[in-house]
Amino acid sequence: QKEVEQNSGPLSVPEGAIASLNCTYSDRVSQSFFWYRQYSGKSPELIMSIYSNGDKEDGRFTAQLNKASQYVSLLIRDSQPSDSATYLCAVNTMNRDDKIIFGKGTRLHILP
Amino acid sequence: GAGVSQSPSNKVTEKGKDVELRCDPISGHTALYWYRQSLGQGLEFLIYFQGNSAPDKSGLPSDRFSAERTGGSVSTLTIQRTQQEDSAVYLCASSLKALSEKLFFGSGTQLSVL
Numbered sequence: 001q002k003e004v005e006q007n008s009g010p011l012s013v014p015e016g017a018i019a020s021l022n023c024t025y026s027d028r029v030s031q032s033f034f035w036y037r038q039y040s041g042k043s044p045e046l047i048m049s050i051y052s053n054g055d056k057e058d059g060r061f062t063a064q065l066n067k068a069s070q071y072v073s074l075l076i077r078d079s080q081p082s083d084s085a086t087y088l089c090a091v092n093t094m095n096r097d098d099k100i101i102f103g104k105g106t107r108l109h110i111l112p
Numbered sequence: 113g114a115g116v117s118q119s120p121s122n123k124v125t126e127k128g129k130d131v132e133l134r135c136d137p138i139s140g141h142t143a144l145y146w147y148r149q150s151l152g153q154g155l156e157f158l159i160y161f162q163g164n165s166a167p168d169k170s171g172l173p174s175d176r177f178s179a180e181r182t183g184g185s186v187s188t189l190t191i192q193r194t195q196q197e198d199s200a201v202y203l204c205a206s207s208l209k210a211l212s213e214k215l216f217f218g219s220g221t222q223l224s225v226l
Contacts, residue, residue: 034215036215044203044215102155
């Protein structure tokens, strides 16, 4: 089982709609969870971090964490064409050593 | 410098040659990561340095890969006897401390092995 799993997409969402991105992780003792956005040809940039169960909102972005289900999601409200990018889920894993591991990313395409 | 600096930005080499990739993290950042990203793929963990602790090398794909971090600052990733499958973007990231902190990424080194 891969440590961090994401649907590779592409996920196509009409402009103005809600985009929902999902991620599952395998290490039950993970404590830190991140969503990074990566535009084509650019480096990843952090958009959300979450550490406890529940929802965390920041502007149009909401991160959701359910440790019992080992599930993290990112909701983007009022999607804009500028949100079109690859979204990478990252988790700290205690496997061997504590470090940050990334999923393969979900490509999001916002349809104008 | 203001951000994580990587050099060179592009490297073209012939199969079998050795290459060195450099990463200069943000001053004061104790954690440093190397990741590899093949075209259209996610970030593959390679190696992690945290302070003066022994590095976590569990992601290095073969013994042709090695990395060091001198004086807790600059890091060099060395690939010996390069193969075509080594072609990828090599990304370096640093953070103020481990785990719960935001990773700051460099612009990466695009390695092409002919």
